[in-house]
Amino acid sequence: MTDRDGDDDRDHRFSEGEGVDPSYEEFDLDPPELGVDPSKVDPVDSRVVTDTLDKHNIDSEDVDAEELLDVGLNYMQINRYEQATEAFERAAQFAEDDHTAQEAWINKGVAHAELEEYDEAIGAHREALRLDDTSEHAATAETNLAYALWEFGETAQALEHAERAVEIDERFAQGWFNRAFFLSERGLAEEALHCIDNAIRLGMRNARVLEEKAEILEELGEYDEAEEIADEANELRESAEQRLVEERREMQGHTPESAGGGQQRRDPQGGADVTDPGRTSDRDEEDWRLE
Known part of the structure; x- marks a missing residue:
């Protein structure tokens, strides 16, 4: 057995240096491209990193918002409403024009209503109307907003938006x-x-x-x-x-x-389908879904 107690020359001394130069980016644990304020991030939000990286890692020119709309509508047809809301949200995010973005927001509102998430549905339809309250889809947004408001208990506002829908169209x-x-x-x-x-x-x-x-x-x-x-x-x-x-x-x-x-x-x-304004899906005779 080797006695190291008397052999001070062989004792290891930990580094007392100043560490890695701060300019060495490969070891940067907080890359600036994220640009996220940790104090504003919900720790249980599993999508925050993905949603943040999307804007930086995916060029909007490489994303077809119309295809994302179709993906969302396909999810609606098989009653996968949570996935539909995500697809519509991405479609709105990458849309290059207000017309497509408005379609995405309205369909997102319809999907939230299917989940009985009427507060989120109201927000989505209001966002659609914020983009354009006189477009060909505005009446659809207004009547779906009226429906969500009614289910949310805002009956007076519901009537106002129902009236606005027929004033538009x-x-x-x-x-x-x-x-x-x-x-x-x-x-x-x-x-x-x-x-x-x-x-x-x-x-x-x-x-x-x-x-x-x-x-x-x-x-x-x-x-x-x-x-x-x-x-x-x-x-x-x-x-x-x-x-x-x-x-x-x-x-x-x-x-x-x-x-x-x-x-x-x-x-x-x-549940009006904005891909065909004025077309409805009847809740009683069929499964109240987008077609």
Whole structure:
């Protein structure tokens, strides 16, 4: 065994130097291109680094915002709403024009509404309108904002934006339907009837719309006409359910049992697809999704 106690010359001495020159960038643990204030970063936000690096590592010219929009819509079709919100947010971030960015924000709002994240939906639609409140998509943004506000409990603001939607586009059927719904909820049945008739004349004739009209007619005391409209609504619903049964039978390769209708919640409409302003996805007859 070697006795090192008496051999001071062999003892190791730790470096007392000044360390690495600060100008040696390879050892810089806080690269300036990040530009992040740590005090403003949520430690549980798993996307903060990715989101920050995107702007620096990806040239906007290499990103097709239109393709990102399509990715988001495809996520919507398979009910992957969280992924859809992220795709739409990236599309808005990389969009080179306000028109595409507005589409992305509106669709992001719709996706948040599907997740019942109405506060986020409201913010997304407001951002879309901030970009352009008179564009071809502005009416869609307004009516979807009205829907989100209603679900969030801001009923007075909801009516204001529903009215704004039809002021922007008088041929926007879904806007007329939402305006009718909000007016009816306030007891303004005559005005509501006028609005819902406009929606029907513009092609929005489905079970949900006819049921709403029947309720408005009942409020006005027009019970016979209300009953006729309610019967027509039931026929349309049964027809839609039968089509759904047949589609499932074709997909599954066997004859299913008869399908029955469940209790439907009275609700304004949401979820207009901005790739086709004015087109809606009916919550009752199908799975209320973008198509």
